[in-house]
Amino acid sequence: MQSPEAWPILVISVVGAVLLVEVVRRVLSRVGRKWALARHLVEHCTWPAFFVAVTVACNLVFAPGFFGESAGERSLAQTVDRVIALLTIGTVTWLIIQATYAMTDVVLDRLVLVEGERNRRARRIRTQIALVRRIAAAVIIVIALGAMLFSFPQVRALGAGLLASAGIAGAVVGIAAQPTIGNMLAGLQLAFSDALRLDDVVVVEKEWGRIEELTLTYVVLRLWDERRLVLPVSYFTTNPFENWTRHGSRVLAVVFLRVDWAVPVPKLRDALYEFLQGNPLWDQKDWTLQVTDVLPNGLVELRALMSAADSPSSWDLKCDVREFLVNFVRDNYPDALPRFRVETPETRVGVSWTGDHDRDGR
Template sequence: MTTRGGAVLSAAWNWGTLAAAVIVAIVAVELVRRVLRSRLVGDRWSLAGPVVRRCTWPGFATAVVATANAVYTPDMIGPRANVLLQHAFTLLLITCVTWLVIQAAYAVTDVVLDRLLHVQGDRNRRARRIRTQITLVRRISAAVIVIVALGAMLFTFPEVRALGAGLLASAGIAGVVAGIAAQSTLGNMLAGLQLAFSDAIRLDDVVVVENEWGRIEELTLTYVSLRLWDERRLILPVSYFTSNPFENWTRHESRILGSVYLRVDWSVPIEEMRTELYRVLRDNPLWDQKDWTLQVTDVTPGGLVELRALMSAADSASAWDLRCDVREHLVTFVREKYPESIPRLRVETLDPS
């Protein structure tokens, strides 16, 4: 009876030690999290925010499982249950470490991506190219880490290890079959890498695809998400961009030319319109102070004069807003200053007498 009571006390002590160690691990992770959060004040450490945001829960899970696995002793439960519990601890530890490593890698790259997101002007094109490449590389890295973790988890099963030799012997045939079955997927993945590193398209590029104008919102190894001007999303396989023509308005630089067309009466004063265009551009912060012009580009069959106002902006978003501002101002200017130049239809009737 004394021996049995001692065993019960020993087991209770072991479980109590395990619980205490887990609590200490949780407290330690919480202290680290609070220290990192204190670094957020005043932006003293740019990595603190992404680490806290992405690694808090993976850190708690990894600390708990790793501590429990280290403190746990085989005599705490029966032999059969002990084998199952140790195997479960191993699988959980691999899962948590994989989760933590992926989130830590994402946190580090988030700092770079956030900085590149705010780069404007001449460096914007290079920044978008780097953002595209970093996004794809970290997704590839995450996929490789997950595959390695799954392999490590599978090889913790003795049955899988026993089948290893047979799998290696049939790897050639299996590889051919898998290659044929995944031909489309592999083609898209290679096309995604080609697009990212050939600089054909980048995140936030302005493109015209299938007669739709939009921006590259997401570029993965399998598909491209295009955000259209009316907030719709056009999803296309990556291979589309390597096998079909498309327009890229920001291929060499972010700076873009915008145009505004007005159809007015022949009585419109061209020089006054040109002077007014320059005045409104000069006062508009969206204009990059480089290119502008106003030209008569056509005479319509309906008896109107077509004016084209051309202006430049640092990027496509600024160009769109600038065009709207200029169009609104010129319409108001013609209506208030030269109402006789408002488009009108003239009809000539012959006197029957």
């Protein structure tokens, strides 16, 4: 017979566990204003903690004779007890993974704020932490699934047979999962060889963008126009690509200007330097303005080169400098604007040509 106190005890236990988690959540929320770990624990672990509280309370209170003492009732109680045990394993696994993410987020938040020369090392550590915690989550899930399976007596009885056939099964799975395993190994190679990091500026398939996400199987490249290019990790180990921030985040910005020969280069150079000194995007290190070429169409090619702290600053600095040079030449030296000259037979021999001449030259 079912005990009349069984259900009230179960309800009280579940409500008490939920209230305990809510108290802890409120305390961590207040502490989280000054303690980053507490804030991330609240963000990641609130719902997993509630589910763990409910399942653990049910697991502790529930008994085989909860529904009664008959054979059918005890069988039903055993089934419910096994389901609760599986849910407990699943929710505890969820909580452990989220707690791991919360602890690593504390480190990642600090690394995001790192700028300057230390930015490259910070991005490398961020990439490695992101991959390692994904691996840790995968391992935890596999262990949890194993614990769920071995909670069944039938599976434990088959353990010896599974171990005996593990070699054959492993070979079959290895052949079938060769591309996936290759991508995972390639992801680890990229992360720990420092060949590719989060926020690296790369050129892939003639597309310029930044590494937005780097997982064990694929890489997401955020292009300059906000499109996303998704490539398998193995692509970066088997194909060449440009990495503009391989040894540092500092980037050189280049602006080309085609003008007439009448342009006063020294004055333009002085004006550019004065403009750069007042532009916060310039890192106060490298700059130059040079005549790099004389084009076949009769124009002179000028190249302005400036350094910036990172690629976004470099792009904005290029646009600012290009706009400044165009406005400066147009407003101050309109004779230096691009123009095309045409030489006729009359001008070649020094004869002034006018429209009043007739066909006979009279």
